[in-house]
Amino acid sequence: MTGMDTIPSVWRYGLALLIVIAGFGAFTWYLTTGISSSFGGLSQMAAPGELELDLKEPGEYTIFYENKSYFNGSFYMTAAQIPGLQIVVMEKSSGRRLRTYPAPTGSTYSIGGRSGQS
Incomplete structure (x- = not known):
């Protein structure tokens, strides 16, 4: 060799x-x-405001608060937490208010100029 x-x-x-x-x-x-x-x-909305969602599957869903975001052609930057912010989820057909609670394990993200927390 x-x-x-x-x-x-x-x-x-x-x-x-x-x-x-x-x-x-x-x-x-x-x-x-x-x-x-x-x-x-993902669906976005500005607070205060309302958003109607058609959730196809029953179960738990997570709502994220974005303190840095791009929405409807504008950039938004707010505090990491907003005192007094309340989230109300209602069933459209009955008008019944659904129970909400903080996520058991807080999730955060920061991607592409957007950041938020559950």
Whole structure:
């Protein structure tokens, strides 16, 4: 066996580097498009105000307060908490007020200029 048989050529190193770079690029694209699309389906409203939602499945839902947000063509930046802020959820058909409570484990996020907490 000669030394030429055991040492990979330079183009193989280049190919391996190209594959690694392409993998990181694909991962980054997948991650950013996934995060962006998850925000696209969320409903927003300015407080005080009202928002009618058609919730297809029964169960628990989480409401987030965004203290940094982009909404209806404007940027908003408010305090991390607003004293006296109340959230009322009502069933449209009966007018019955539904019970709300703080999330058992507070969730926060900060993505793309938006940040909020549950």
